[in-house]
Amino acid sequence: MTTGTDVAVFVGLQASGKSTFFDQRLSGRYTLVSKDLFPRGARNKQRRQMRLVDEHLAAGRPVAVDNTNPSPREWTPLVELAHAHGATATAYWFPPDVTGSLRRNAAREGRARVPDAGVLATLRQLRKPSTEAGFDAVREVRFDGRGGFEVRAEPLHAPGSPDDPADHGAAGQAAFGMRAGASARTGPTSSPAVRCLRRKGHPTGKRPGRPVDPFDTR
Template identity: 50%
Template sequence: MEIVLFIGLQGSGKSSFYRERFAATHVHVSKDLWPNARKREARQRRLIAEALAQGRSVVVDNTHPLLAERAPLIAIGREKGARVVGYAFESDLETCLARNAGRVGRARVPDKALYITRRKLQWPSYAEGFDVLFHVRVDPRGGFHVREWREGDESERLRSPDA
């Protein structure tokens, strides 16, 4: 049983990655699924805790740019005895903006949301309590390249230009 946290900009491929790699095995929890709900954070935590209590693995598919946003979710995982896994999605802002522009309806977020997330983005570290971390890059020809995260992966190609 595990809790998987996705970390990356809107449009970086997180939901596609979920569908490709986890849809058959993990409960999908995302605040995007209830855009108008009040107390979305509390609802998310409740759904995660319920799934883990039932012995079901969970993917939390949100941007999670800040350590402070990830910490309570990691704590829930620890409390429920789950393995804590993180996937950091390489985030080329221009590509994410282009993918976002192709979205329709509520799936499309204002461009300024991507700029805000990019500015806030703090890349993960094992020190946060992850059991394992992965670096994900979208392959322009389709699919994903995944490798284990190495401390220092928050290098120039991953860091925000505003950092």
């Protein structure tokens, strides 16, 4: 039995819109927990984060965990803590658009801007969250092109549907780091960092529509 309380776990690259999404859609209903809000020199941020989430859940407050949370290593303790409190765990999945993230990150200033290498390191770790991985629900979040967000519940990609990345539509291109309109022949747009990943054989450099989902956790 659940308490009706929820832990929202954001999963996405840096500069994918997670914090803006929280402000627009969840603030007021969820208490924000983010390592980005801890003092710079704070020790053991992971333990501090888990303690905060624990305290909020114990008080019956829904919590949103706004970090990149790229893989089961980060999710699983949060999912388990939610369930231990009788709460649900909902993943908010921000599909990777590495070119866009690098561009938006480059436009940021001060502490908000992270080294490109940090974005690429997260990309390598990033896995798509799923109910098989323990989440009670998964929602996919995309920019809506008007400064807001589109949120859809999984499962999203029935084969052949307009949302299927294999259809090479704008969404699929974005997920593979392609500029809308770039053809499969020309391949993904190339920042030096993305080219570097491609040379190393990372899926970012593969053409969309290949039957390989690099973010599939199965």
